[in-house]
Amino acid sequence: MNRDNILHIFQFFLLLFLQSFLLNNINLFGFINPNLYLLFIIIYRLDGNPTLLIIIGFVMGLLLDLLTQGSGGHTIATLTIAFLRLSIIKFSFGVNYDVPMGMIKGSLLRQRLLYFMLMVVIHHLVLYSIVYFSLDNTITILKNTLFTSFFTFIMVFISLGLFREKND
Amino acid sequence: MRQLVNALLKYKNALLYIGLLIISFLFLNQRSFYHQSIFSNASLVLSSNLNQAGKNISNYLNLASSNKKLIAENIKLKRLELILFSEQVEKNQATDNFPFQVLGARIIKNNYQSARNYLIIDQGYLDGVEKEMGVISSDGIIGIVNQITANFSSVISILHRDIKINASFKKNGAYGSLSWQGNHPKKMKLDDVSTINPILVGDTIVTGGMSDYFPYGIPIGKVSSFKRPKLEGYYDIDIELFSNLTQKEFVYVLKNKMKDQLNQLKYESR
Numbered sequence: 001m002n003r004d005n006i007l008h009i010f011q012f013f014l015l016l017f018l019q020s021f022l023l024n025n026i027n028l029f030g031f032i033n034p035n036l037y038l039l040f041i042i043i044y045r046l047d048g049n050p051t052l053l054i055i056i057g058f059v060m061g062l063l064l065d066l067l068t069q070g071s072g073g074h075t076i077a078t079l080t081i082a083f084l085r086l087s088i089i090k091f092s093f094g095v096n097y098d099v100p101m102g103m104i105k106g107s108l109l110r111q112r113l114l115y116f117m118l119m120v121v122i123h124h125l126v127l128y129s130i131v132y133f134s135l136d137n138t139i140t141i142l143k144n145t146l147f148t149s150f151f152t153f154i155m156v157f158i159s160l161g162l163f164r165e166k167n168d
Numbered sequence: 169m170r171q172l173v174n175a176l177l178k179y180k181n182a183l184l185y186i187g188l189l190i191i192s193f194l195f196l197n198q199r200s201f202y203h204q205s206i207f208s209n210a211s212l213v214l215s216s217n218l219n220q221a222g223k224n225i226s227n228y229l230n231l232a233s234s235n236k237k238l239i240a241e242n243i244k245l246k247r248l249e250l251i252l253f254s255e256q257v258e259k260n261q262a263t264d265n266f267p268f269q270v271l272g273a274r275i276i277k278n279n280y281q282s283a284r285n286y287l288i289i290d291q292g293y294l295d296g297v298e299k300e301m302g303v304i305s306s307d308g309i310i311g312i313v314n315q316i317t318a319n320f321s322s323v324i325s326i327l328h329r330d331i332k333i334n335a336s337f338k339k340n341g342a343y344g345s346l347s348w349q350g351n352h353p354k355k356m357k358l359d360d361v362s363t364i365n366p367i368l369v370g371d372t373i374v375t376g377g378m379s380d381y382f383p384y385g386i387p388i389g390k391v392s393s394f395k396r397p398k399l400e401g402y403y404d405i406d407i408e409l410f411s412n413l414t415q416k417e418f419v420y421v422l423k424n425k426m427k428d429q430l431n432q433l434k435y436e437s438r
Contacts, residue, residue: 050181058188062195071203072196079192083185130196133203 008044015040016060020067031144034151035123037064039159041082042119045100046093050086057082077127081119088118104160116156117149124149209315216288216320219277227274234417241306267426268383271296273303273419276320280414283350285325287311289419292319302381302422308388308411309333310419312381321421327353327413334376335388340365343376346388346407353413356389358405363396373407380427 019037026033037060044053061078064070092115093099099106128141128148176183196203227234273295277288291297293316303310303323311323312331324331327348335358336343342365344358358373371391377384389409396403424430 051184054181054184054188058192061192065195065199071200072192075192075195076189079185079188083181086181133206 011040011043012056012060016063016067020064024068028151029147032148032151034148034155035127036152036155036159038078038081038120038123038152039156041078041085042116042156043101043104043160044085046089047100050082053085054079054082071131073127073130076130077123080126081123084122085119088115088122092118116153120153120156121145121149124152205315209317212288212315212320212322213317216276216290216317216322219288220290220320223276230417237417244306267424269423269425271421271423273297273321273421275416275419278414278416280325280327280353283329285327286314287323287325287419289321289323289421290319291421292317292321294318296423297321297421298423300381301424303419304382304386304422305411305416305419308409308413309375309382309386310413310416313421323419325413326356333382333388334378335373336376336384337361337365337367338372338374338385338387342367343378344402344405346373354409355392356407356409358391358407359402361403361405363401363403367391367394367403367405369393380424380430382422 015037019035023036024033040060041053041057044056057078058075061075064074064078065072068074093107093111124145125141128144132141197207198204271291273289273291275287276290279285279287287303287310289297289303297313297316299313299316301313303313309326311325311328313321314324315322326333326346329348329350332345332347334343335346342361344361346356346358348356361367369391373388373390375382375384375386375388387410389407392406392408394403394405
């Protein structure tokens with residue numbers, strides 16, 4: 001048990017409870033609930049064990065669904081994004097993908113923004129596709145994905161700013 | 169072997185992902201009625217089409233015997249029709265008032281081994297089948313329509329542990345609810361019949377007509393044995409069905425034309 005592991009466990013539960021008891025009750029404009037818990041998967045070390053991350057993602061989504069009486073959308077979305085993360089990293093960081101904390105420092109701003117955006121948008125697309133689960137609701141799915149992704153993206157970006165100041 | 173292990177290790181993330189994905193879909197299926205209905209509809213489309221293909225072949229081989237059965241039933245119906253003619257009733261008026269319409273259908277998958285059985289029939293909403301219609305055969309009741317696609321429907325069999333059917337005694341109208349215990353496809357149980365009604369072994373049980381699925385008076389079965397518990401006010405009755413649900417091929421779907429009115433009354437009197 002080194003310091004990093006304890007920090008991860010702390011982050012995990014902090015984000016989980018923050019998401020289920022605070023952020024899921026925002027209902028901005030009636031339907032926007034930013035999913036900040038995705039931050040855990042975004043700031044997981046780029047060279048960390050991907051198999052472990054898939055399991056953590058599954059457990060996190062499952063706990064979130066159980067806490068919020070969700071139907072199972074968060075489980076599938078978080079699991080999928082944890083699985084796709086390796087490909088997204090390679091696609092967005094290119095040669096820099098082995099910098100351990102590349103999403104905070106050591107890479108170009110453009111690469112970082114692309115990484116955040118892909119992670120957030122794919123996660124939300126999967127989430128709302130599972131929640132609505134019908135082709136008739138395509139417009140609703142896209143609308144929810146677009147607006148909620150936008151707010152999640154802003155929150156993720158602000159939170160990472162806080163992290164950076166602490167780390168420097 | 170070593171190569172197999174290496175391949176498994178190489179794709180371990182993908183395999184783990186697929187495994188967990190299956191678990192989460194099961195979780196989704198458990199928790200949400202909406203997703204459950206979509207999944208079961210998709211599986212109905214798949215299984216009905218596969219079974220149709222297999223059934224087409226066996227149908228062709230069984231043409232001779234099914235012709236015999238149809239002729240036998242036609243003879244029976246013809247006799248009933250003649251009796252009806254001879255009674256000089258105003259027949260048109262009688263059929264107009266009778267609220268049930270009949271659609272013919274063929275069973276393409278019949279299940280009776282599990283505790284909760286379903287059938288698939290080859291008529292769907294394009295043929296006028298709707299959800300919650302009653303399904304009967306030439307000598308008894310079969311079940312209730314559960315899900316529909318364009319050309320097929322799935323029917324909850326009366327051999328289903330969670331279904332209860334209103335039934336009554338032909339001789340005095342004492343009614344109870346009929347349920348299946350999951351053991352034998354010809355044996356069912358009749359509960360909630362009050363002990364103030366006299367009953368005998370061999371009494372005929374018919375549909376009660378209190379639900380909108382079946383009209384009154386379709387024969388279901390006869391009492392094979394009954395017990396009278398000392399402390400309760402209700403009989404414990406075993407029924408033996410007239411029809412053998414393991415050998416059915418043709419069924420009739422009953423459409424209740426008055427159902428909207430009945431539902432409206434139920435809604436208003438609530």
